[in-house]
Amino acid sequence: MEEKQLNHFSHEEHPLILCELQKENDDGSTDQKSAVCYGCQEQILDPAAYSCFRCDFFLHKRCAELPRQITHPMHFLHPLVLLGRPAYSSGCCSCNACGQGHWKYFTYHCSLCEFDLDVSCAILDQREIKLDCHDHPLIQLKRPATIYCNKDVKDSSYLCTICPFWIHKKCALLPTTVKHKDHNHPLLLAYSLPSDYRSFEQSCPVCRKRVHLSDWLYYCGPCRYFVHVTCVVISHEDEGQPSEDIEYPISGEQDQNVVKLPSSNAAQELIARFLLKKDEISSSNDSGKSNIPKKIFMNSHRKHPLVLSEKVQKLDEIQSTTSDDDQEEAKALLLVCDACIEPICSSDDLQYYACAECGYFVHLTCSKLPPELHIPQHPQHPFYLMYNQSKVGLFTCKACGWQTNANFYKCEPCELCICIKCASASMITSSVRHDGHKKHLLTQFQSSDHIHCTACRDTCVGGFGFACEDCHFYVCYDCALLPPTTTQRWDKHPLLLIYPPYFEHPEVFYCVLCEKEINPNCWMYHCRECDYSLHPLSGPQIGRFRRVKFGRSLNVNNHSHPLTHVPEAKYKSFCGSCDNKRLDWEEAFECDSCRFYLCPKCARQRELIDDEE
Template sequence: MDVVGEFQKGEIDGKPCLIYQNVIKPQIHSPNSSDEKHLIQNPLPIQNMTKVAIDSGDNLPPPPLFICPSLRFKLTITIEAKLLDDGGPTPDVDGKLRISHLLGDNMMYGHDILPLFWCNNKEADPKNDCSICNTRKVGTYYYFCVECDQRYHKECVESPLEINYPSHVKHSLQLYNVKTFEHCILSTKKAEVLLYYCALCDIYMHVLCAQAKIPFLIDQPKKHDHTLTLFPRQASLTCNVCGLVDKLHLTYVCRSICDFVAHIDCIHNPQTIRISRHFHGVSFTSSLPSGKWCCGICRREIDSDYGAYSCNVCKDYAVHTRCALRKDIWDGIELEGVPEDKDVEPPFYRIADGIILHFSHGCHMKFETNGVYKENEFCQACVLPINEENFYVCVKCDFILHEKCADAPRKKVHPLHPHPIEQKVVHENHEFECAACMRKSSGFGYVCTINGCDYELDAVCASASEPFNYQVHPHPLFLALDPKKRQYATFASQQEFKR
């Protein structure tokens, strides 16, 4: 029995939308009755079969319909191993699932699971609440496997081997179990373990995202004054929010008096954010003042007729919408209504003229000028020798800091990392590895302020900023974007910006 995931028109809470359903498509034979004719012409959604089982059982628990997802993985591995033993073609090494989720197709294996109809989480569980996808989801039902003593999302259990998605109509997507993680094109989050994949287009969807309802109408006053309507087909329309042509995302249009167009993910973009490439917060604007604008991240031209993020302090700084929201640029936090943190503790206090008390050292330090190279004297922060540079030296011991290292801020935003970083003086084992140059250092480091993120830079790499003026090159240098970061859309204007 073949099952495929499809979307059909329906209503939820009185609002029209496209609703995901698993549709059973029996093999077409010569029908012997009008009922079979009707079933072939109108495939029965598997959700209706569950309802029929409940209604016809005299209030008894419904019979199991599905097998455990963990068993599906194990059986797929077994089939692939058997193909190799039999000298057959080499199976997929990327984890394409081969086992149906239906119990009827796998009755001999057991591991049937039952639905927890009374369990519907209204708030996200602080722990991963599905043993397969490791993802938290609000408002989902669960299945429970007695054999494995685990619970699973309804969407993960009922995921068929193939689905058809409205914004990707040319090809169906196949169900995969992968160990390498890729970003879901619908949520831009990592699609972990269980996902749908189109090999021809090389795109991924998390099973939860692929089965989410698709509203026909969206109201988002922060982005547009009028109600937006789902565009019924794929089209090369330029989004007014991001200025991109993106056929992989659902598109919404204004059917009122304007020609506003927006991708479904762009409609809900944050208003104010902090990015790693700029000192101040940036806010979304629907258009920029006329003139030539250069994106502060990718260095390409910004079309002022489309949306962008701009700085309220630096009137000449702006970035493309999609550039600002990259995972390696934005920390994922919405800052609308949140004041900027301006109370940053200074790295030292000036005690007297030429005397300071640095946070890293308990003694006073005296300012000195240097005109000669001192081979055996090193800065404690950057671990570089004291050349012909000014420095501070402890009045009681040989603790030395370059003047520029002593002036380095205790907390900063660095273009290489989306989260703020702060200085750290003492390290375990008295050394660490810099995430930028991959070298060991025994000096000061800058560590990420987010719990669980172990990113750290040494003092030298942390001092790099944009633009970087290199003495042997006549032009300013800027950090390049990660070439491994795939771009699903194209800019409406792909011209390189030239000053």
């Protein structure tokens, strides 16, 4: 072998000589001198290498001939310069590619960015491959990489030489379609959240964490089902029927104590459960029983006696016998209980108490509400039945978060108020069977932590709600007690309460009232015949004022006529007290004969409290 001499910048003391490191013996065997390359710190297995035997210094031929400057796809901004050792005072660095720390040998370095690559990461294998996860050809790096990744792996990696894309080999070879054990449709691999599903925040059903736009995921578009690639558990079972059609056996479902929801008369059914035994409820439904008082007085209405009255027509009966033009007027004639602010027009046979002179009505069950209640979610103190003496005053229920002028239960030491409807829900000690979660029975929350309701995505506060802990399914009282159907004047069909996934309706849902897109991960009302959808809280009868009874009469100072509480003031209406504030279509107190209005704030300040109430 012809001797070749090289003056190399990494070993200025002596020139390096290209020498043979292998020696063939007479018997045909080969002896290999053990040597480690200074530049890359790998064993030299080549027949020859550049050597300085006096200093025991060796370089691979390829390392000795490395270019002094390169442009690397991981660092497009500036060229990288080859150094014999890192440029830092510590004498070592960490490779920005594989993460190897305390590197003290050949380094490609950018002084402006303090960017460093060891030799193995800097000199790429030029064999290119094409993968589905990226538009450009990729080159495999020689060393395992510890790049940031959703997967906790240390694996060889692929690098794009055109754009700054870098990926573990294991991630790059993920299957494009998988079958997840918790979902009955094939899931497709996506390298970011598809643009069609970015209108609302998506969460992974396995880890319960948010699916970020840049996350890799498997998804089922029609079901709006998204799971992180790190959370998917691949199933090898054959695809079954859609999950919505599966009938799940529920242990204990036949128990008579199980509460069935949704219900068109949930509030009254729940109140009756904790007030009366079943035989007492059935006896109270018999109008011929003499044990039901014909007249009563209530603390919330002491001015006149309340008279036992017959039930009113059901809402669907009224609608079936009236024209479209008369239905709004018919709805206005429906009676609303002043205690719980629920209609007295339900499917039960219960009678009610009425003061026709004052327009004050109470369900038979609500007339028997106990004066003291011990609510399991707040065992520290008892709750006492209260009512607002003010006709203007509203309170905010700490369970459902709604403002209401209903009667309520209050914990005086904690100033905690709960409406009648939520109080009745909190007294459920048995399990709940809800159509929104057919897999398992639901129970009361066992935690007071703030948890997001699966139905509406709002926060359930104070432990007031139902849960299936196994499935991380939570539903607040407000959603759990929604009626199964609702009606609107512009649709002759009832709108049904439906639950995701909506695999038969891959299109976007829009609320016909507010004209905003509906989150397809939430419950909604929907008419399949007309393809109309409705936010649960957009309907007038279940929306903003569903916990407020309007029509109550109010006496105020400096005005001779009583005012009526109305949900919407007429067009070009002004408050007669506070600088003529405009009240068009807003909640107000109205004197119809004088066209005089007061906003709620001014009405509260000028209200005359009747001592007899």
